[in-house]
Amino acid sequence: MKIIHRNKVYEFTGRTTVRDLIKKVGLNPQAVLAVRDGRLITDDVIVSGDETVKLISVVSGG
Amino acid sequence: MKCRKCGKAAVINMRQHRLALCQECFLAWVPEQVQRAIERFDMFAPNDRVLVAVSGGKDSLSLWDILLRLGYAADGVYINLGISDGEYSDLSQRRAEQFARQYGATLHVIDVAQRYGRSIPEVARRKRGRSTCGTCGLVKRHIMNELACEAGYSALATGHNMDDEAAVLFQNALHWATGYLARQAPVLPASHPRLACKVKPLVRLYEREMAAYALVRGIDYIYAECPYSKGATTLFYKDLLNELEVRSPGAKQQFYLHFLQARNEGRLLPLEEQEVELGECTRCGQPTTAPELCAFCRLWEVETAAQNRHSHAARTEGL
Numbered sequence: 001m002k003i004i005h006r007n008k009v010y011e012f013t014g015r016t017t018v019r020d021l022i023k024k025v026g027l028n029p030q031a032v033l034a035v036r037d038g039r040l041i042t043d044d045v046i047v048s049g050d051e052t053v054k055l056i057s058v059v060s061g062g
Numbered sequence: 063m064k065c066r067k068c069g070k071a072a073v074i075n076m077r078q079h080r081l082a083l084c085q086e087c088f089l090a091w092v093p094e095q096v097q098r099a100i101e102r103f104d105m106f107a108p109n110d111r112v113l114v115a116v117s118g119g120k121d122s123l124s125l126w127d128i129l130l131r132l133g134y135a136a137d138g139v140y141i142n143l144g145i146s147d148g149e150y151s152d153l154s155q156r157r158a159e160q161f162a163r164q165y166g167a168t169l170h171v172i173d174v175a176q177r178y179g180r181s182i183p184e185v186a187r188r189k190r191g192r193s194t195c196g197t198c199g200l201v202k203r204h205i206m207n208e209l210a211c212e213a214g215y216s217a218l219a220t221g222h223n224m225d226d227e228a229a230v231l232f233q234n235a236l237h238w239a240t241g242y243l244a245r246q247a248p249v250l251p252a253s254h255p256r257l258a259c260k261v262k263p264l265v266r267l268y269e270r271e272m273a274a275y276a277l278v279r280g281i282d283y284i285y286a287e288c289p290y291s292k293g294a295t296t297l298f299y300k301d302l303l304n305e306l307e308v309r310s311p312g313a314k315q316q317f318y319l320h321f322l323q324a325r326n327e328g329r330l331l332p333l334e335e336q337e338v339e340l341g342e343c344t345r346c347g348q349p350t351t352a353p354e355l356c357a358f359c360r361l362w363e364v365e366t367a368a369q370n371r372h373s374h375a376a377r378t379e380g381l
Contacts (some may be wrong), residue, residue, distance in 0.1 A: 030304040033074075033273055040073040040274060042063045042082060058273035059300050060119055060287055061226060 118154030144181020
């Protein structure tokens with residue numbers, strides 16, 4: 001499966017939860033939202049096979 | 063995960079509320095939270111005209127969307143700072159204008175370079191360090207306040223969310239900046255006839271919830287960050303607080319809300335009113351603590367003087 005964050009693509013195999021994927025990519029769950037097929041998904045959702053999940057950063061400002 | 067209200071598939075889980083909601087229920091829940099904040103903190107009345115400061119980002123456009131959905135007479139103001147890096151200003155202005163068009167809402171657009179002669183980056187280039195952000199803040203506040211007062215809006219609303227407030231509180235606490243700690247609040251009442259009442263209706267909502275709202279609502283916002291905000295300390299503090307929040311869900315909101323309560327009940331700082339002597343700027347009439355010109359007018363005076371020196375030097379060099 002493909003995980004996309006800020007134009008970087010990460011490839012993983014197997015089955016994992018969104019929560020674990022966020023951890024694997026090294027992001028903070030409070031700082032991102034996960035989108036699959038254009039829909040928002042919660043972090044308990046299991047991703048597998050050739051799915052693509054986009055991780056959107058939510059932190060802004062300065 | 064199921065929506066706690068209707069049992070459909072949840073799209074967001076908010077651990078700090080122990081609440082997971084589906085798209086429909088979430089889209090109803092967020093405006094409810096905003097309405098609660100407006101009432102709880104006495105921000106403005108149902109028939110008041112509100113001016114919303116919009117940057118084209120997720121928080122301010124979502125705020126505007128929510129206020130309009132709740133039936134408030136909310137107009138927007140977009141300030142073009144002239145940041146051409148990544149076409150940041152042009153892109154964000156377009157987002158704000160697109161939103162206004164879609165809703166048939168009123169958007170005031172003020173172009174700093176057009177109105178005052180120089181863009182923010184041009185002004186800041188003369189100085190060094192991170193004064194770009196300081197200059198930007200000074201200019202935006204002056205312009206927003208002036209418009210809100212002159213056009214008779216009851217309140218000026220900004221899109222600050224809980225994460226913003228918690229990060230600023232954290233920063234103020236690290237420095238024990240008691241002056242700022244005494245004043246930090248969801249509402250800053252108008253303490254002078256030419257000061258608008260400033261409100262933060264999104265204060266109870268986490269940044270992640272605002273991003274989710276914009277996403278599911280289909281609001282087209284600018285994802286890019288201001289190019290000058292790279293390495294900003296507030297971003298660092300937000301990351302730290304998010305580390306804390308993951309370990310301890312609700313930590314950010316407890317930190318902020320308990321602070322407000324402790325401060326307002328006099329358990330933190332001496333409650334005596336810090337009487338600030340506010341005069342009026344001799345040029346623009348806006349409130350200032352300075353004896354003659356306010357910081358904003360002084361900024362443009364320095365700019366004009368520098369411009370004159372520069373062109374004089376260029377002319378004499380040619381001799």
